[in-house]
Amino acid sequence: MVVLETKDLSYSYPDGTLALENINIKIEKGKKIAFVGRNGSGKSTLFLALNGTHRPQKGQVLYHGNPMKYDSKSLREVRKNVGIVFQNSDDQIFAPTIYQDVAFGPTNLGYPREKVDKIVTETLEYVGLTHLRDKPPHHLSGGQKKRVAIAGIVAMDPEVIILDEPLSNLDPVGADEVMDLLNELNYFGKTIVISTHNVDLAYSWADYVFLMNDRRVISEGAPEEIFRQTENLKAAYLRRPVTLEIYEEIKKRGLAKVRSCPRDIPDLVQTLRSQHLMWVDVPPEVEEGDTINLGILYGEYAQDSMYEAINCRVLHIHEDGLAIVEMDRKALRAGSIGIYDTSRYSHEELMRIISRDGIECVGAMGKKSKLIAEGDDLYIHVTSGVIDRSILNALSGQRCLILTHGGMVDHAMDRIRCYIEKSGITLPVDVVNPVKEE
């Protein structure tokens, strides 16, 4: 279903500068969409046209198939459902306290006091800022301000959330927390639209990408297609994502499988050809063509995890007793991923699970889980890129546990299952503290 659509939309600023030219886009419900373009390509202006702030001189914006009307009642309706989080949080957070700022939207929707209070309390808890509710905004860090800005929009329960450069000026972990939040919102059915010039982010995160340059949309499609069109990227003054660059380079050297399109690090690792050939010392009685068993390889042969090299075929024996063998690898111990839902957190239970399952690597996803871990002095190995890192660690034999809560539990399960399906590698994955049935 298409939520927002533009037809031949052109817009110029009051001083006559053309800002958008013949924009035709369709934004589908429930998708993660990225507008990618360099600074000044028209992304922010387009966003303001989508919620009716800018009225186009030519063409139209359609909301659920109906042309947008610019009387105040229709605009209210659109703005309730199309929320914009501005690039600079200080432009948006204006109330003297966090609570009042988040309450601003719901109050404007005319909700009664008690309902506003309930919504604000829930939203603040959702973004993990309950402890800051009475603080003035200038006491907050950049990442916290960004989450307040998002909370202010989420509190209005819009259908589409548009974020202008959501990760600008954020540190990597803060950026990760914002992305986790967006993923969770998307999982619960919100359409998320972001603008960015970070090609890596757009490539790994989005379902659908619009490439913008010079007031126009120059290309659109799935990220795998868009970011392989080198010419278009060049025209938009952008570069290829790092994952793709690395993949192309190792492919040229014959180290990776052809015709894949890795979007994240687990994908990239998956494209690597397995190492089949190896130089080994063999006893003198072994002849070419024999099958030998090398036993368990560890240490410098297997940096990350031990593996068993069985049924190795000797291809060639060198003069000094060195031989080339071709082998099958069998991981000695498969890793696993457990997901712990911190909305049912109990310290004893978690400790029991960690010692029972021999967990070596604990990751925390989402602010709430991180706060819990911090409060109880749990050592967290992974705090950013948690799902990817856990998959990689599990692939090399570690037992990982992800602490998370709410919608992110299902989101993480889906991501890992999706990986299992795509790669054909089975990793045991489970929610370790499922809801007890009455």
Next chain:
Amino acid sequence: MTHILDDYAVLSPLRYKNNWLKLSVVTFGILAGVSSNSPLVPLVTAACMSFATVHFGKIPSGLYLRLLAGPAGFVLVSAVIIAFFFGEGVKLFSFDVLGFTLGVSSAGLNMALLVLARTLGGMSCLLFLSLTTPMIELFSVLKTTKLPDSFIEISMMMYRYIFVFMEVAMGVKYAQTVRLGYKDFRTSFRSVVMLGTNLFIRSWEQGEKLYVSMNSRCYDGKLTMLDEKRPVKLPEAVLACGYFVLVMFVFLYTRGMPLI
């Protein structure tokens, strides 16, 4: 980041006490100090308020003394002058300077002590209020005073953007300093003018951005007020009453009784 008074107030535990109770304690202290003829009453209020600010309000005593030192230094100088130039009658002591006789009479000394005590008492009352009640709490008090809503809303936004612009101004000032913008009087003057112009344009732009962002959240002329119910708890009420009784007692006891 440097802390300003409001930051201490935001972090003070007394912030979460009933605003009206705090206001009445402060008003009572000031009124008692002003209407008493004896310096003892304002001195008692000063002692009580200072103790409350530092002990209950958890304000660093060094900071508190520094804040008080400004007006106290000023009023000390004034008190000396008042002591010498006010009051007729028998001099307590006197000396000659270049042919003039300077002396202090008991009336002059009483007057000087009263001024000193009143200033200290008033200052400590005001400091108590400003160090334990941040602006954000006072907005809800303003709301009940029947001032027009738009007045309060504008002051709320002004309050918020003071900090935004302060940050901008500090950034610009720093950028000017590292490029030697304050090396002598002429350049400093130029730099300050540029800083001012820049801030003016920025605030203009900020206003427009704010308008767009508020409209995007369906602004229709209503802001939420933070009026949390903070009932007066028994220990607070007892403490406040104890304070009232103490001050009243001192007031009645010292009425018409000069110190010296």
